[in-house]
Amino acid sequence: MLLSSDVPRILIADDESPARVRLRDLLDECRESFPLAIADEARNGREVLDVLNREKIDIVLLDIRMPEIDGMEAARHIAGMAEPPAIIFTTAFDSYAIKAFEVNAIDYLLKPIRVERLLMALGKTRAAPPVSRQALDAASNLPRRHLSVHERGKIILVPVADVLYLRAELKYVTVRTAEREHLVEESLTHLEEEFADAFVRIHRNCLVARTAIAGFERNAEESESGWAVVIKGTGEKLPVSRRQHSIVKQFR
Amino acid sequence: MAKLGTVASINQTGAGIRLPNFCNLGVMLRSLLIVNLLLVAAAAIRSPSVGGIWLEFLVFAAFGEPVLMLSLVALCAARRWLHAMGYVGALAALAAFEILVGWFVYGAAGALVPERSPMPFGQVMFLVFFVTAVTLAYFDLRTRALSPAIAEARIQALQARIRPHFLYNSINAVLSLIRSEPRRAERALEDLADLFRVLMADNRTLVPIANEVELARQYLALESLRLGERLKVTWRIETMPADALVPPLVLQPLVENAVYHGIEPSEAGGEIEIDIARAGGQLAMVLKNPFPGGGRHSSGNRMAIVNIRERLQLHFDVEASMRSEVKEGTYTVTIRIPYITQPG
Numbered sequence: 001m002l003l004s005s006d007v008p009r010i011l012i013a014d015d016e017s018p019a020r021v022r023l024r025d026l027l028d029e030c031r032e033s034f035p036l037a038i039a040d041e042a043r044n045g046r047e048v049l050d051v052l053n054r055e056k057i058d059i060v061l062l063d064i065r066m067p068e069i070d071g072m073e074a075a076r077h078i079a080g081m082a083e084p085p086a087i088i089f090t091t092a093f094d095s096y097a098i099k100a101f102e103v104n105a106i107d108y109l110l111k112p113i114r115v116e117r118l119l120m121a122l123g124k125t126r127a128a129p130p131v132s133r134q135a136l137d138a139a140s141n142l143p144r145r146h147l148s149v150h151e152r153g154k155i156i157l158v159p160v161a162d163v164l165y166l167r168a169e170l171k172y173v174t175v176r177t178a179e180r181e182h183l184v185e186e187s188l189t190h191l192e193e194e195f196a197d198a199f200v201r202i203h204r205n206c207l208v209a210r211t212a213i214a215g216f217e218r219n220a221e222e223s224e225s226g227w228a229v230v231i232k233g234t235g236e237k238l239p240v241s242r243r244q245h246s247i248v249k250q251f252r
Numbered sequence: 253m254a255k256l257g258t259v260a261s262i263n264q265t266g267a268g269i270r271l272p273n274f275c276n277l278g279v280m281l282r283s284l285l286i287v288n289l290l291l292v293a294a295a296a297i298r299s300p301s302v303g304g305i306w307l308e309f310l311v312f313a314a315f316g317e318p319v320l321m322l323s324l325v326a327l328c329a330a331r332r333w334l335h336a337m338g339y340v341g342a343l344a345a346l347a348a349f350e351i352l353v354g355w356f357v358y359g360a361a362g363a364l365v366p367e368r369s370p371m372p373f374g375q376v377m378f379l380v381f382f383v384t385a386v387t388l389a390y391f392d393l394r395t396r397a398l399s400p401a402i403a404e405a406r407i408q409a410l411q412a413r414i415r416p417h418f419l420y421n422s423i424n425a426v427l428s429l430i431r432s433e434p435r436r437a438e439r440a441l442e443d444l445a446d447l448f449r450v451l452m453a454d455n456r457t458l459v460p461i462a463n464e465v466e467l468a469r470q471y472l473a474l475e476s477l478r479l480g481e482r483l484k485v486t487w488r489i490e491t492m493p494a495d496a497l498v499p500p501l502v503l504q505p506l507v508e509n510a511v512y513h514g515i516e517p518s519e520a521g522g523e524i525e526i527d528i529a530r531a532g533g534q535l536a537m538v539l540k541n542p543f544p545g546g547g548r549h550s551s552g553n554r555m556a557i558v559n560i561r562e563r564l565q566l567h568f569d570v571e572a573s574m575r576s577e578v579k580e581g582t583y584t585v586t587i588r589i590p591y592i593t594q595p596g
Contacts, residue, residue, distance in 0.1 A: 015516075016421065016478045022428035044519055065417075067519045092420035112424040 008058035008125070009039040013048045013074070014090070015066045019111065023061055023090075029115050034122050045069025046157070049077060053154045057085045059125050064091040064108075069157075072097065072140050077148035077155055079133040080185070086125035100139035106131050143194045147175055149182040158182055160198065164212040164231050165238065166191055168205040178233050202229050203241040216240070216248050271334060271342055272391040274327040278569025282394075283324060283387055290383050291316045318357050319380060323350060332595070347384065354380035398566070418475075418508060425478045440477055443470040450500070458497035458567065460594075461528065461535065465489060468507045468526070475511050482521025483511065492528040495593045496535045499567050505556045506539050506585055514541030514583060535591045543583040557585070564589065 012023045020041050027038055039057055042048040044066045051057060060078070064071040071089060078084050089108035091097055101108050107124065109117055146157040158175055167174045168188040175182040192199065192207055199207040214232040223239035227248050230237055240248060272279045295309035326349065327334070334342040358376050371379075422444060429437035450467050465487075476483045503526075510524045522542035529536055557576060564572040568589055576585040 015519075016425065017480055018425035018428035018478055019421070021432070022424060025428070025431060065516070067517050092424060093416040111420055112427050 007035040007037050008122075009037050009056060011040050011042060011048065011051055011057045011060045011085070012038065013042040013045075013060060013066070013071065014063040015043050016063075019063065019090075023113070026113060026115050026118050030119050030122060034119055036122070045071060045074030045077075048074045049148075049155045049157065052078065052081070052085065059086045059088060059122065061088050061090055061109075064089055064094055064097050069145065072136070072142070073144050073146070075131070076133065076136045076140065076144060077146070077157070079131065079136055080148055080150055081155065082150070082153065084130050086128075086130055088121045088125070096141060097139070100141070104135040104139045106135055106139055137190070137194075143197075147182075147184055147186075149175070149184055156182070160195060163209055164234065165206060165208040166199065167207075167238075176231075176234075176236075200247055202244050202247060203239060204243075206238055208238065213251060216251065271331075271339065272395070274324055274331055276569050277571045279391070280324055281570070282390070283320065286387050286390055287316060287320050287383055288313070290386060294379060315357060315361050315376070316383075318360075319350070319353050322353050322357070323384075326353075343388070346388070347381065350380050350384045351377060415508060415512065417512070421478055422474050425474075429477075436477075440474060443473050446470050447474070447504075453500075457500075458592075459500045460494060461492060461496045461498050461503075462494035464498055464500070464503040465492070465528070467501075468503045471504050471507060472511075472524075475515075479511070479515060479521065482518070483515050484521065484523040486523060486525045488525070488527045489529075491530065493530050493535070493591065493593075496530070497592050497594065498535070498537075498589060499563050502560055502563070502587065503537065503539075505560060509556050510539060510541035510583075514543060517544045518542065530591055531588075533591055534588045537587045538584065539586075540582055540584045543578050543581055560587075 010027060012020050012027075014020050014023065024038060027036060030036060036059075039055060040051045042051055046069050048060060048062065049069075052060075062071040062075060066074075075087050075089070078087060089097075089101065089106065090111055090113065091108060092111040098108070100106075107121060107128075109121055144160065146159055147163070149156040149158060158177060162177045164176045164178065166188060167176070171185070172183040173186050173188055173191065175184055188205065188207065192201055195207075198211075199209055200213075202208050208229055208231070212232050214230045214235075217228045217230055217237060219226060224242040225240045225245040225248070227240040227245065228237040229240060274280065274283075291312040292305070292309055295305050295312050299305045299308040327346070334345065337345060354377055355373075358373065422440070426437050426440045426444070429440065447467065447470055450463075472483070472485055476485075507524065507526070514524065515521050525538075525540040527536075527538040557574070561574050564574055564587070572587070572589040574585070574587045576583065578584075
């Protein structure tokens with residue numbers, strides 16, 4: 001008999017209780033040929049990340065459509081972890097996601113799930129590398145609602161709606177909220193593409209949330225264009241580059 | 253309205269398919285428009301100068317409008333007999349009737365306005381005959397043009413009905429119950445079977461609203477299996493006339509929308525409110541659900557709304573209305589259709 005610490009620990013994530021019950025039944029059937037431990041259950045993406053912050057999980061059975069933070073967004077946060085668990089997506093029907101998964105070679109299980117298919121997917125997690133962040137980003141059609149900050153092996157979620165501005169510095173991007181600053185390992189260009197509706201570029205190294213712009217100030221120091229954006233709440237002044245000068249007119 | 257019997261602006265069987273429903277407001281308006289356009293044309297031909305067209309038209313209208321109004325009222329009242337005659341028989345009866353009405357109004361007009369030199373009787377009869385024929389030909393053509401749409405509407409109804417998302421999730425939920433709660437699983441499969449029986453049926457004829465309510469209840473029973481306490485439903489249908497006829501699958505897709513967009517995206521769930529009541533000559537259905545916003549899963553929504561709107565139009569032309577609005581986090585959709593019941 002194996003010790004429970006030696007077998008893969010599985011997290012079941014689905015917002016529907018019968019779906020979780022069903023997965024438990026199926027996993028119990030898999031035990032014989034694939035020793036495993038059912039570690040926990042989660043009802044949405046946030047609970048998934050909470051569990052991952054709390055305990056060691058090897059495999060997440062992740063439903064795509066869940067309230068608040070859906071499976072797709074949760075997976076994108078998970079992929080940023082140093083040692084991410086393997087993810088097996090589950091879905092009843094989602095024509096967009098299925099197409100995107102096929103294109104990006106991401107594996108998924110269709111509900112109702114057959115035990116044979118589940119066993120195969122569990123087996124694959126041993127050999128296959130975890131799904132890459134790039135593939136997940138490419139498969140998503142919606143911007144994330146949160147940015148994930150990875151600090152000491154924990155995932156901290158920063159709601160995109162709370163972000164005042166994003167500033168690139170060397171390897172990282174600084175995420176500024178009203179309360180504090182975070183560092184994320186992302187590219188400013190990708191962030192600009194993903195959140196094109198909510199953010200506007202004011203400088204080669206800076207994106208500002210449209211809702212965080214309090215106004216513009218003239219004759220700002222170290223600003224090529226002579227203009228600076230004043231940030232709501234904090235009153236910080238961020239230089240506007242000559243190339244982005246047109247946004248001053250656009251907002252005034 | 254209830255007395256006026258049948259229903260659709262287009263009837264979908266037998267002779268009816270080529271005869272318009274003269275009780276339908278849309279048909280009345282269209283008749284009014286065509287007849288008056290033809291009268292304008294006739295006035296233009298008869299008038300010696302451009303300025304005289306108006307006066308000439310008034311003379312035609314004084315004769316034409318009474319004929320038209322009398323005809324519409326009579327045809328609306330007599331439409332069941334007309335349908336029983338078949339298309340050719342109905343046409344003959346209609347022509348005879350129009351000449352009769354024309355003759356009557358001609359006589360009455362002659363008595364009332366004697367100083368105006370009247371057109372010869374034969375010319376007037378020709379005009380009546382010609383206008384009637386053109387109007388009927390228009391409705392015949394319109395029906396032919398729309399009949400593929402009717403067939404299409406049936407297919408669309410099929411497609412609009414049920415999201416695959418719902419079907420597979422429901423089957424999954426039933427599977428999860430089989431081991432632990434076989435009784436509930438049985439019950440759920442029975443509901444699913446009933447639901448699909450209606451979905452697979454021929455859905456071209458109108459059905460009593462009570463059937464639609466029952467269908468929506470079975471659907472909601474299945475959804476609450478999956479969603480548990482997240483789904484709350486309030487029905488306010490105490491005063492609903494159970495015999496009111498509605499297009500099939502007008503309610504269930506809306507309820508499904510409410511669950512998909514209003515309940516599922518929210519962790520805490522929410523309440524769906526359904527009000528159905530008679531309001532004068534109309535049946536009003538009002539459905540409310542929370543609108544979590546963000547518009548994250550919005551593409552399917554418009555499809556169902558468009559589909560129902562099209563089918564309402566096919567069945568009732570301009571007499572049905574459908575409105576939806578978002579206000580203070582609540583999505584409300586309101587459907588109003590003429591209150592009609594099974595004839596006889």
